[in-house]
Amino acid sequence: MTVQAILAPVFAQVLLIFVLMFWLGRVRLAEIKAGAVTAGDVSMGQRxxxxxxxxxxxxxxxxxxxPVLFFALVPLALYTKKADLLFVVLAWIFVASRAVHAGVYVTSNHVPFRFRAYTLGALVLLAMWIVFAVRIFLAPIGI
Incomplete structure (x- = not known):
């Protein structure tokens, strides 16, 4: 598996984070401009x-x-050469689940859909860690 293929889901996850950051800034700025919230209402982190x-x-x-667990796993799998097609497919499923989760969160916020997306991502990430651990303990590290 190429480095690009292994890191592509990471770049997609990072892109999602930046998109959400800019979305958040736009929504917050709009609320302040509309007078729905004043800077003093939220200046100390109040919700x-x-x-x-x-x-x-x-x-x-x-x-x-x-996603912190995802960001920790990818470099470990890359470094130990344990990232293969299965790893990349699972990584893409994880990132897709995060995108769906975020999309539901910022739109309908329908909790059952959001929960399903979160659960899918969590289970896929757990599977990634289990597969990685099994490969580490059952095969010598070729570093």
Whole structure:
């Protein structure tokens, strides 16, 4: 598997994070301009944002929870040469689940759909870690 193929899902996940960051900024700025929220209402991190802005903030913040385990695994798999086609396919499924999760969060925020997307991503990431661990412990590291 090429380095580009292994890292492409990482770049996609990073892109998702930046898209959510800019989305969040746009939504928050719009609320401040509209007078729905004042800078003083949120200057100390209070959660006084309107629901739409809070949804965007939650979607953005969530990208620094479960994906941290993804960002830790990819360089380990790359370094140990344990990333293959299965790894890349699972990585893309994980990233797709994160995109769906974020999309649901910033639009309908339908909790059952959001939960399914989150659960899919969590299970895929768990499978990635299990496969990686099995490969590490059952085969010598060819570094």
């Amino acid at each position: 006084n944002w309107q629901p739409r802005a809070q949804q965007a903030a939650n979607a953005f913040s969530n990208q620094f929870e479960l």
